[in-house]
Amino acid sequence: MNLKHASLGALLLSATLLTSCIGQPAPTNSNVAEAPKNTLTLTKTSFTAGEDIVVTFATEATEKTAWIGVIPSATPHGSEETNDKADVSYVYLDGATSGTKTLKAPMTGGSFDLRLNDSDANGKELASVSFTVTAPVMDANPTTGSGVSITLGKTSYKAGEAIEATFTAPATLDPTAWIGLIPAETPHGTEPVNDAADKAYMYLNKKTSGSVTLTAPTEPGTYDLRLNESDAGGLELGASAPFTVE
Known part of the structure; x- marks a missing residue:
């Protein structure tokens, strides 16, 4: 065997392999996931009623009307319009793409969920995180401290039947306090x-006792009659009367 020719052949093969590698992209690991946008x-997933919820966000949405809302978890995901109809509270991002917000x-x-939406104009939901809320144990009347009551004569009614209930309520309630x-x-x-x-x-119209017919x-x-302190926000007063409709 001619060693000189063999060595020359090996050199040519190495040069060919080197040339074929030049300009080729470095191999990548296809299993490495991109960071979510x-x-x-x-920092926790359980809150008491009325507690501050501090959320850290990052988003690719740049609309000033992009928003984060508190939405009941049973609400279907995906549509900003659906979230908008169901939100309990919300905050706009005002063009910020990262930071913290408090609700x-x-x-x-x-x-409930916190849900990130890309705009306030029929956009789409971009991200969500779930949490639970523990309701406070309410006094019979958290506004005045005095008792309220709703009493039914029976607990089962036919559809369309008149439901008569007696009630007691404090005189300090707003005139728009109502039983629903x-x-x-x-x-x-x-x-x-x-x-x-x-x-x-x-409406109770400042009455402190009497009857209502619905x-x-x-x-x-299954339904309740519930007494509410006004027709402009506020609280249910802890008095309710359950019944069924057949």
């Missing part, structure tokens, strides 16, 4: 939640 982070925990217990007929699955605690769900209602819903199910 839209995130919401909480209040709802006054009712339950499961609310589906039983509606979370207790706040007047705005009851107001959004009521099937019928009557009509049973046409849809069978």
Whole structure:
């Protein structure tokens, strides 16, 4: 064998291999995931009613109307419009793409999400993080300290039947304090939640006792009569009377 020719062949092969590698991109690890572009982070996942919730966010959304909202967890994900209709509270990002925001925990217990939305004009949901709220144990009347009551003559009614209830209430309540007929699955605690769900209602008009008459819903199910301190926000007063509609 001619060693000189063999050595020359080896050199040519090495040069060919080296040339084929020049200009080729370095191999990458396809298993390395990119850092998420839209995130919401909480330092804890359980809050008491009314507690401050501090959330750290990062987003690629640049619209000033991008927002973070407190949304009941049962609300379907994905659509900003759906989140907008269900939000309990919210805060705009005003063009910031990272930082912290503070919202209040709802006054009712339950499961909620913070959801990041890319605009306030029928946009899309970008990220979410879940948390729970523990409702406070309310006094019978947290506003005045005196008792309130709602009493029914029976606990089962037919659809469309008149429901007569007697009540007691403190004289210090707002004239727009009201008793409403609310589906039983509606979370207790706040007047705005009851107001959004009521099937019928009557104002007390400063009466401290008496009776109200409402009509049973046409849809069978379980309902409550609930007393609320005003028609402008505030609290449910802890007095409710459950009943069923057949």
